[in-house]
Amino acid sequence: MTCSNGTRTEIETAVSRRKFLEFLAASPVVAPGVAGALASLATLGAGEALAQSYDVLRAAPSNVGPVITDPAQALNVFEFEPAAKQALPxxxxxxxxxxxxxxxTLKANRDGFEKYKIQVRRLVDARxxxxxxxxxxxxxxxxIALAPVSSQGAFHPEAEAAVARAAKVRGHQMILSTVGSTAIEEVIKERGAPVWYMLYPTDDWMVTEALVRRAEKAGAPAIVLTVDRQGGRNTETLFRERRLDTRTCTDCHTPGFKNEVSRKPMFDGIDVDKVTNLYGTGMTWDYVKRLRGIVKGKLVLKGIVTGEDAKIALTxxxxxxxxxxxxxxxxxxLQSTIEALPAVVAAVNGKIPVLVDSGFRRGTDVLKALALGATAVCIGRPYCWGLAAFGQPGVEAVLNIMQREFVTIMRQVGAVKISDIDQRAVLHV
Ligand SMILES: Cc1cc2nc3c(=O)[nH]c(=O)nc-3n(C[C@H](O)[C@H](O)[C@H](O)COP(=O)(O)O)c2cc1C
Known part of the structure; x- marks a missing residue:
């Protein structure tokens, strides 16, 4: 049985931990302050990680229900999902x-991390x-960067602008989707620095070219071509949830493919009349070559999962x-990306950066990917849970928790900088 963010066990663990906190807060036999202090862990900065357990004992009590109502209550990023579910139609x-x-495959992405154990090292000064x-x-x-996620206006009215502000505050890079709810110019303004731009190819080259030009003019240093959506898809969980929704879709969504595309701000001023498909179902390596010809900055492919394709990408x-x-x-x-990563890293052989996403929820997940040769990782759903539930502060809290966990495990493997993390830190089981 699966859940949207990984295994049901993980959600259940998050919820039972929450119930345990409630119990602690109410219990006359537990020292006052423990439950509230546990909840306040979420607000600790990375530099305070060493003092965590003492702070738990010191902080004031608070009542926390089964679903968090404030980002500061979250103990881990999983706890944002029930809050997002509550907030969203x-x-x-x-x-x-x-x-x-x-x-x-959603579940496999999480299960994949369990196949790698972490080899800790002792007696390294990791202050x-x-x-x-x-x-x-x-x-x-x-x-840790923010993966491109479309239509964030469906999660929060401030959409990508709130995400960009959170990314700025917490110091993370982000990638904006072609079908985002916010234009790249505004996102860059809110982040206060350029963001990467993720491109869906469309089946009209003129449109593609116009999108690339606009993103580059706005300052995007990298164009990320997503290549994994050509086959169509069967999103059963979405269809099932849709049945429970009593609202009328057409109140917000104008029917028809062209309206769906053209209402996205990145298409403003671009003639989408000839576009029938966003994902470029006929796209081949020739298309990559053609795109390479017009992209002035960096060109990144998103969705590669085999060493074979990675080698072709290099050429x-x-x-x-x-x-x-x-x-x-x-x-x-059923292939997790953490297990697909080593083959891609081997094929690329250090020539270009390899990023990885899909299922990253813990600082330990990030460490495993870096140990296997990734340059960086991206997260998708977790920051959107934060956004949906709490807006910008929710995104900030998600980023804070993941970064804090990552720093903690870096210390335990004796890595004081990213280049200290190598394959010795993980064991495949
Ligand atoms: C709601 C949603 C919309 C997405 N939209 C896009 C998109 O427009 N372009 C894209 O390349 N990937 C898109 N993705 C995929 C993410 O970029 C990323 O690969 C994925 O979310 C990572 O997995 P995670 O959600 O388990 O962290 C989307 C993901 C979600 C959850």
Whole structure:
């Protein structure tokens, strides 16, 4: 049985931990303050990680129900999902949660992490941790970036603008989707720095070219071509949730493909009359070559999951790869991306950066990917849960928790900087 964010066990664990906190808060036999202090962990900065357990004992009590009502109550990123579900209409939650077919690949993405154990090291002075990485000449404060997620207006009225502000505050890079609810110019303004732009090819080259030009003019240093949506998909969880939604879709969605596309701000001023398909079902490596010819900055392919395709990408002048199965929303392959990663890393052999996404929820997941050779990781649903439930503060809290967990496990493997993390830190089982 699967859940949108991974295994049911993980959700159940989050909820039972929450119930345990409630119990603690109400219990006369537990020292006052413990439950509230546990909840306040979410607000700790990375630099305070060493003091965590003492702070738990010191902080004031608070009542926390089964679903968090404030981002500061969250102990981990999973706890944002029930809050998002509560905040969203069923169809919108279904859109965010869904995988494809039986959601087995969605689940596989989480299960994949269990096949790698972490090898810790002792007696390394790890008081000062530097999580910065350099990608395409730019220094990122954290190797955790925000994956492109479409239509964020369905999750919160401030949509990508709120996400961009959170990314700015917490120091993370983000990738804007072609079908986002916010234009790239506004997103860059809110983030205060350029963002990467994710391109759906469309089946009209003029439109594609216009999108690339606009993104580059706005300052996007990298164009990310998503190549995993050509086959169509069966999003059963979405369809199931849709049945529970009593609202009329046409109140917000204008029927017809062209209206769906043209209402997205990135298409403003572009003639989409000839577009019948966003995903370029006829796209081949020739298309990548053609795109390479017009992209002035970096060209990244998102959705590569085999060493074979990674090698072909290299011969087409691609500057970077994102190993991704679209968060289990593209095809039901049952292949987790963490397990697909090593083959891609081997094929690329250090020539270009390899990023990875799909199922990343814990700092330990990030460490495993970096140990297997990834340059950085992206997260999708977790920041959208934060956005849906609490707007910008929710996104900030999600990023804070993942970064804090990542710093904690870096210390335990004796890595004080990203380049200290290598394959010795993981064991495949
Ligand atoms: C609601 C939703 C919309 C998405 N839209 C896009 C998109 O427009 N373009 C794209 O390349 N990937 C899209 N993705 C996939 C993400 O970029 C990313 O690959 C995935 O969410 C990572 O998995 P995770 O959600 O388990 O972290 C979307 C994912 C979700 C959940």
């Amino acid at each position: 069923p169809a919108h939650y279904g859109y965010l949660a869904t995988g494809v077919d039986g959601d087995e 000062k941790i530097d999580t910065s990485v350099k990608i395409f000449g730019e220094t990122w404060a954290s190797p 087409h002048g691609v500057d970077g790869i994102i190993v991704s199965n679209h968060g289990g929303r593209a095809e039901e392959s």
